[in-house]
Amino acid sequence: REYQGAPTGTDIECEGWRQEAALRMLNNNLDPEVAEKPEELVVYGGTGRAARSWDAYDAILAELRELGDDETLLVQSGKPVGVFQTREESPRVLIANSNLVGRWDSWEHFHELEAKGLIMYGQMTAGSWAYIGTQGIIQGTYETLAELARQHYPDNDGLRGKTVVTAGLGGMGGAQPLAVTMNHGVCIAAEVDEERIDRRIETGYCMAKTDDLDEAIERAEEAAEAGEPFSIGVHMNAADMFDGLREHGWVPDVVTDQTSAHDELEGYYPSGYTVEEADELRERDPETYVEESMDTMERHVDGILRLQDEGAIAFEYGNNIRGQVEDHRNREDAFDFPGFVPAYIRPLFCRGKGPFRWAALSGDPADIHRTDEAVLELFPEKDHLRRWIELAREQVHFQGLPSRVCWLGYQAGDDPDGLTERARFALRINELVADGEIQAPVVVTRDHLDAGSVASPNRETEAMRDGSDAVADWPILNALLNTAAGADIVSVHDGGGVGIGNSLHTNNHVVLDGSEQAAETAKRVFTTDPGMGVVRHADAGYEEALAEARESDVRVPMRDRGESNR
Amino acid sequence: REYQGAPTGTDIECEGWRQEAALRMLNNNLDPEVAEKPEELVVYGGTGRAARSWDAYDAILAELRELGDDETLLVQSGKPVGVFQTREESPRVLIANSNLVGRWDSWEHFHELEAKGLIMYGQMTAGSWAYIGTQGIIQGTYETLAELARQHYPDNDGLRGKTVVTAGLGGMGGAQPLAVTMNHGVCIAAEVDEERIDRRIETGYCMAKTDDLDEAIERAEEAAEAGEPFSIGVHMNAADMFDGLREHGWVPDVVTDQTSAHDELEGYYPSGYTVEEADELRERDPETYVEESMDTMERHVDGILRLQDEGAIAFEYGNNIRGQVEDHRNREDAFDFPGFVPAYIRPLFCRGKGPFRWAALSGDPADIHRTDEAVLELFPEKDHLRRWIELAREQVHFQGLPSRVCWLGYQAGDDPDGLTERARFALRINELVADGEIQAPVVVTRDHLDAGSVASPNRETEAMRDGSDAVADWPILNALLNTAAGADIVSVHDGGGVGIGNSLHTNNHVVLDGSEQAAETAKRVFTTDPGMGVVRHADAGYEEALAEARESDVRVPMRDRGESNR
Numbered sequence A, B: 001r002e003y004q005g006a007p008t009g010t011d012i013e014c015e016g017w018r019q020e021a022a023l024r025m026l027n028n029n030l031d032p033e034v035a036e037k038p039e040e041l042v043v044y045g046g047t048g049r050a051a052r053s054w055d056a057y058d059a060i061l062a063e064l065r066e067l068g069d070d071e072t073l074l075v076q077s078g079k080p081v082g083v084f085q086t087r088e089e090s091p092r093v094l095i096a097n098s099n100l101v102g103r104w105d106s107w108e109h110f111h112e113l114e115a116k117g118l119i120m121y122g123q124m125t126a127g128s129w130a131y132i133g134t135q136g137i138i139q140g141t142y143e144t145l146a147e148l149a150r151q152h153y154p155d156n157d158g159l160r161g162k163t164v165v166t167a168g169l170g171g172m173g174g175a176q177p178l179a180v181t182m183n184h185g186v187c188i189a190a191e192v193d194e195e196r197i198d199r200r201i202e203t204g205y206c207m208a209k210t211d212d213l214d215e216a217i218e219r220a221e222e223a224a225e226a227g228e229p230f231s232i233g234v235h236m237n238a239a240d241m242f243d244g245l246r247e248h249g250w251v252p253d254v255v256t257d258q259t260s261a262h263d264e265l266e267g268y269y270p271s272g273y274t275v276e277e278a279d280e281l282r283e284r285d286p287e288t289y290v291e292e293s294m295d296t297m298e299r300h301v302d303g304i305l306r307l308q309d310e311g312a313i314a315f316e317y318g319n320n321i322r323g324q325v326e327d328h329r330n331r332e333d334a335f336d337f338p339g340f341v342p343a344y345i346r347p348l349f350c351r352g353k354g355p356f357r358w359a360a361l362s363g364d365p366a367d368i369h370r371t372d373e374a375v376l377e378l379f380p381e382k383d384h385l386r387r388w389i390e391l392a393r394e395q396v397h398f399q400g401l402p403s404r405v406c407w408l409g410y411q412a413g414d415d416p417d418g419l420t421e422r423a424r425f426a427l428r429i430n431e432l433v434a435d436g437e438i439q440a441p442v443v444v445t446r447d448h449l450d451a452g453s454v455a456s457p458n459r460e461t462e463a464m465r466d467g468s469d470a471v472a473d474w475p476i477l478n479a480l481l482n483t484a485a486g487a488d489i490v491s492v493h494d495g496g497g498v499g500i501g502n503s504l505h506t507n508n509h510v511v512l513d514g515s516e517q518a519a520e521t522a523k524r525v526f527t528t529d530p531g532m533g534v535v536r537h538a539d540a541g542y543e544e545a546l547a548e549a550r551e552s553d554v555r556v557p558m559r560d561r562g563e564s565n566r
Ligand SMILES: NC(=O)c1ccc[n+]([C@@H]2O[C@H](COP(=O)([O-])OP(=O)(O)OC[C@H]3O[C@@H](n4cnc5c(N)ncnc54)[C@H](O)[C@@H]3O)[C@@H](O)[C@H]2O)c1
Pocket: B137, B167, B168, B169, B170, B171, B172, B173, B174, B190, B191, B192, B193, B196, B236, B237, B238, B239, B257, B258, B259, B260, B261, B262, B263, B267, B268, B269, B270, B271, B296, B317, B318, B319, B320, B459, B497
């Protein structure tokens, strides 16, 4: 099936821009520039799909084209299953993907259902139509590495002169080399699939490639010594790379990983096979595949642990490689290196900060450039934000619909009108649309990895202060509240990032079409959504969140009443 | 702590009736007439609670008293955790109870969190403030038996002249004799605990008792021949009763069971002991108790299977006796008789029918009597409904706020305006409130066991035609859609009925205060909510649901487009 990406321009096929935005975002997720395997409806993250089947995709589009301004389309694991009259102010699309009753909430049962055509893996932003290519993750990776540098090398200029070893140059992992070089560092990244490396080079995310690890180390050392940003993809299996590093006796400054280790069958590649050979093995003998894949993964984790022992800063980058090796190989020491959230992201979550993103439905880069200016005009005091926007303008290529990501928070205490950072910016975009400075509506959405939207004990809620890592009431309340506040699309997914049964998380979209109603919705949604992040972390006892609630007037009932929390 | 139940009358403590309704329903759940252990906040079903702690309860009440008409209170496992501005048309309260990420979704992890004060078991209607005492179960049992009669004796007047053999006259099972006689049938129920039989006789739920099985059979046959409703408790162990029936060579028309077989130690009684002797054995030697209990249970299932072979209609009534005998005695044939949902309830669910209930916030029984009349006026052609309402008026005592249960469905095809049964009735109540014929607002809610609101593979979604038993996207979509449609309270719970990790389900409340806005909300919610039941079963391929969708104009996208479902 040929695939073209999102329609652009100012003419619409649907009854209104809110439906049109859903249609364009779904198609944008499948843009060949954005999706990893659009022909299979796979957007990113192993098998994260945007729709269950092409029939389901066609039916979703047909429903969106007819959907009235007070109707809501229901999508169950990538298939449209109902249309009901709600209200104009209600979401136009409600989505639930790959959710299973707890006792059956495993890949095993998921695969049984998938084989029957009853379910779809939505990952995080794939099944909720919010993926925007590698540019989405780039800022998260940039922020994480910047925070790492701040913590470990406080007097250094970011990662200048430092080396980072990682693996996986897929949909999200492909952002790593660029995020390292944006922080002035040097990156070596193992990737089994040569085409993936080529793609990162073409799009400017990675600078060089080689099959020869020794060459990679040499060039990396040279660049680090010279203090020059540099990145190189090494065409080999990650586990083999770690063996090679040991033989070479070389230890980088930082080590992490973004192979799709969360899925040992469809995401991770076993050592000893080319990609083609492995793909063939997976078809022919999935059990052997899984065994070999897990053997490789165990060696991979051993490699990370060894480098940590020898002085590298190690962290897991949210692909559940620790959980996988603990589970399938009984290796409790797999968790001896930390996850990136407790290490670098949680302090941001306490302030309601998270990966806010927006896309220009016109398809015109000028619209995003106008929003770049707007964000700098609005927050002139934030140097860090300025640097990000400037780097992104220079170095981040648009893929599919022009879009931008930028971490914004609650932090209403800074604003004379008591509006959150997210709301202030969304309202400003809405004005620009209303004034015609931006040609067509802009849709604002976010990653599922956000302050108040996820329960994921191996990643976003790892090691919560009160032990509430696995409590999933929070993402459910977040989805209900987003719906109550009138977001245009609301979704709830199981298993994004860390695999089926390991997480529950939500997402929202708000279409800024310049109308008064859009302004109202934006004001509410971009208060309640980051607000959930503040109350969730306040409830867990984080001082930063309690401070944020105080400074920004967020109501936290039992704290406000001075009653005991329990 | 002394506990009084719900405030009544027409003066309110809150800013509006929607907040007041939440406050009264929460208190009604804890009415000593309604709750099992109000002093521990336990409402029913083992440890199903209405609030996490008395501090949390006080804080919920305080928040409800202050809550504005465009604010929404968030309750996380029985504790108020946030208040946000939404819209007037949004829910006033959003609740998520005992939800856990799949892999941690077990009693074991739940109990760890509970010990830390981080979570609460909400059962189904306890934590969502919708429990109304035992009248809920009578109607369910009545409907199940009525449906059985419709299926197996289509030309008969209900169960007239038919005999039903069962066991267990406890908290819920005690409703069985009355539900049989309300359907004009004859019931023999074995019960080891004589006091339980006496209690059912005192409260009018059972007519007679005996120690002599022959006497019971004789009186039952006489009554059946005469076409007279009759019920008799037989003071003996169920397994022994089945042996006696074999010796006697007598086969009833229907056989089921409601002993607490789900718990072989604390619920089920082994044969060969009086209750006192068994209680003593349990204390002294629990292992022997369990062995003997399981031996008895296996004989019990053998008895049911034998009667089925000899022509009786057999079904399990949700006490997991089949699962127990399969698990502990390796008897796969234990599942050779069906559960009650696939057998009798699912055809109702396909039509969007489910246990609709409503409570008079005035506290005045006259208000419920007026609704009883209204439902009869509205559906004069439904004899079955008339009989239920008339019987309930006579025989079912009010507990706490006067209330009523009545199964209503989608079935908009019957109405000239295309309104669903539920919407028609809710709109009529709203008019009566507006006209002052009912003194104070009425709140309409339902059980979580409803057509489109639950995923529970051992009960409500057992043996779905397409194998989608464990898919939990449906209850999540149901909660989101209820929120989008503007229900006043929306809740999502894990584990009601069948225990943590075994189910996911939702509930809603709509406050009918006589306003135009309430009418709008009722019309939408009571269309979308049963509508989810229709689309969920249509998607699973049930012909009745597809027929309902056709007759009632429910949009089922992929069927309507004639595309393949998969
Ligand atoms: N819909 C449903 O899904 C549904 C509805 C009602 C009940 N149930 C199930 O039915 C069971 C009963 O519920 P309950 O609330 O009445 O429980 P309960 O514990 O209050 O009552 C059980 C009764 O069974 C009697 N009993 C136990 N073993 C016996 C034996 N071998 N022979 C004769 N009598 C025996 C006990 O003395 C007791 O009176 C539970 O397992 C419950 O989960 C399910």
